Amino acid sequence: xxxxxxxxxxxxxxxxxxAGANELHRTITKARAYRxxxxxxxxxEFFPQKHIQILGRKEITYLHGLTEEQxxxxxxxxxxxxxxxxIVTAGQDGLKYLKKYCEEEGIPLLRTSDDSAxxxxxxxxxxxxxxxxxxxxxxxxxxVSGIGIIIRGKSxxxxxxxxxxxxxxxxxxxxxxxIVLKKLSQHALIGSHNEKTKxxxxxxxVGLINVVRLYGRKAFQDESRISLDxxxxxxxxxxxxxxxxLEPTFVEYMGVKIPHLEIQLQPGRDVAGLIEAAANNWYLKxxxxxxxxxxxxxxxxx
Numbered sequence: 398x399x400x401x402x403x404x405x406x407x408x409x410x411x412x413x414x415x416a417g418a419n420e421l422h423r424t425i426t427k428a429r430a431y432r433x434x435x436x437x438x439x440x441x442e443f444f445p446q447k448h449i450q451i452l453g454r455k456e457i458t459y460l461h462g463l464t465e466e467q468x469x470x471x472x473x474x475x476x477x478x479x480x481x482x483x484i485v486t487a488g489q490d491g492l493k494y495l496k497k498y499c500e501e502e503g504i505p506l507l508r509t510s511d512d513s514a515x516x517x518x519x520x521x522x523x524x525x526x527x528x529x530x531x532x533x534x535x536x537x538x539x540x541v542s543g544i545g546i547i548i549r550g551k552s553x554x555x556x557x558x559x560x561x562x563x564x565x566x567x568x569x570x571x572x573x574x575x576i577v578l579k580k581l582s583q584h585a586l587i588g589s590h591n592e593k594t595k596x597x598x599x600x601x602x603v604g605l606i607n608v609v610r611l612y613g614r615k616a617f618q619d620e621s622r623i624s625l626d627x628x629x630x631x632x633x634x635x636x637x638x639x640x641x642x643l644e645p646t647f648v649e650y651m652g653v654k655i656p657h658l659e660i661q662l663q664p665g666r667d668v669a670g671l672i673e674a675a676a677n678n679w680y681l682k683x684x685x686x687x688x689x690x691x692x693x694x695x696x697x698x699x
Contacts, residue, residue, distance in 0.1 A: 399530070400424040400425060400426050400528075401424070401425050401524075401527050401528065402421065402422050402423065402425070403421045403422070403424075403481060403482045403505050403507075405527075406449075406482075406484075406507070406520075406523075407421065407507065409523060410516075410520070411509075412484065412509055413507065413508040413509070414505065414506075415485070415492060415495075415499075415506040415507065416495070416496040416499040416500045416504075416506035417482070417499050417500065417505035417506055418505075419503075420503045421505055423504075423505060424481065425449060425524070425528075426447055427445065427447045427448045427524075427528075428521065428525045428529075429448060429521050429524065430448060430449045430450070430451045430484075430517050430520050430521060430524070431445050431448040431449065431451065432450075432451045432456065432513070432517075433450055433452075433456065433475060434455075434456070436471075436474065437456070437459060437460070437471045437475070438471070439471075439474060441474070441478075446478040446480050447480070447481065448480065448481075449480065449481055449482055449483075449484060449520070450475070450482070450483045450484070451484050451486060451513060451517055451520075452483055452484070452486070452489075452495075453486045453512070453513030454486070454487055454489065457485065457489045457491075457492075460494075460495075465494075468494055469498075472494060472495065472498050473498065476499065476501075476502045477502070479502060479503075479504060480504065481504075481505075482504060482505040482506070482507055483495065483499060483504065483505070483507065484507045484508070484509060484516070484520075485506070485507070485508045486508075486509055486512055486513040486516050487510070487511070487512050487513065488508065492506070492508075525581055526579060526587070529579040529580055529581050529587070530580045530651055531577060531578065531579055531580075532577075532651050533576065533577050533578070533591070534547070534549075534576050534578060534650070535575065535576075536548055536549040536550075536556065536574075536576050537556050537557065537559075537560045537570075537573050537574075537576070537598075538570075538572040538576045538588040538589075538590075538621065538623070539560055539568055539571060539621075539672075540571055540618055540621040541568045541672060541673060541676040542568065542676050542677060543680075544621075544625065544676040544679060544680060545587075545588050545621030545622050545624050545625075546623070546625045546627055546672065546675075546676060547576060547588065547623060547625070547626045547627065547655070548560065548627050548672070549626065549628045550629035551630075554630070554631070555629060555662060555668065556629060557598060557599055557600050557601065558600065558601075559629065559668045559669050560598060561598060561600060563672065563673070564608055564612060564616050565612070566669065566673070567615070568673075569616060569617055569618045570596070570608050570616060570617050570618075571588055571589065571590065571617075571619070571620060571621050572588060572589060572590035572591070572594060573590075573594055573598045573599060574594055574599065575591045575594060576590075577589045577590060577591050578623065578650050578651065580650075580651040580652070580653055583652065583653065584653060585622060585653070586622065586650055586651070586653050586655065587620050587621070587622055588620060588621055588622075589620040589621075595617075595619075596608055596610075596617050623650075623655055624655070624656070624676075625655065625656055625657075625658065625675060625676065625679055626648045626656065626657045627657075627658050627659075627672060627675065628658070628659050628660070629660055629662055629668065630659055630660070630661050630662065631661065631662060632662055632663040633661060646658075656679065658675055660675075
């Protein structure tokens with residue numbers, strides 16, 4: 398199970414530490430923040446205690462309006478569950494009572510100047526990616542016309558050369574050799590690099606190149622949502638290679654199905670062009686257009 402520490406949030410979002418400075422090593426395992434509401438009135442049936450607790454204007458205003466005895470009672474009920482940390486939004490102050498309990502229980506109390514909606518949006522997005530399940534695979538990840546594509550194949554098949562041609566045509570490298578896949582949901586995979594190979598592409602007979610230095614920032618991006626998996630294979634003479642109506646096939650990564658295509662290589666074939674066509678055809682299908690269906694309708698209308 399992946400975890401991150403509270404101190405990573407402080408660095409990422411420039412948070413102010415109000416209490417619990419010695420407890421910033423506490424770990425976070427849940428990808429969404431939570432705003433306690435019913436818990437302040439004693440209802441803890443479904444309290445997500447392992448989530449980061451956000452205290453916005455609504456929560457702090459409510460606490461300010463209580464008597465000291467009521468306030469101590471309600472806050473005491475929450476801190477005893479030891480959530481990873483509390484984050485106060487909108488730069489609110491008057492938090493002596495919160496500071497007291499967080500210091501006693503060893504829970505970091507942090508503050509941001511962002512309003513609750515803005516901060517929770519940024520925080521949830523960050524946590525979702527940082528805590529997402531990961532899988533590393535061998536291949537190249539490209540962003541072709543805004544579409545994330547995995548290019549796989551045996552060593553020496555021509556993956557890097559194809560990627561280089563795509564880069565020269567204005568598309569972007571995401572990762573070479575090792576692709577790090579992150580599962581954001583049952584239907585969403587993000588492809589990225591492993592930092593060590595960031596911006597680098599290995600070309601046989603040429604060596605290692607830095608695509609940003611050679612072709613500019615437009616030649617690279619950090620990550621891309623994966624939409625297609627393409628496998629490059631050697632040409633097989635006995636295969637029927639002119640099928641028009643190909644049955645859709647898929648591969649699975651961490652339970653997420655990705656459309657799969659096989660492109661057979663032969664001298665003279667514009668493999669990069671075929672990958673561009675596959676990307677654009679996938680996009681049209683998402684818009685509800687099928688070239689095969691269109692073609693069949695024309696035949697039927699004759």
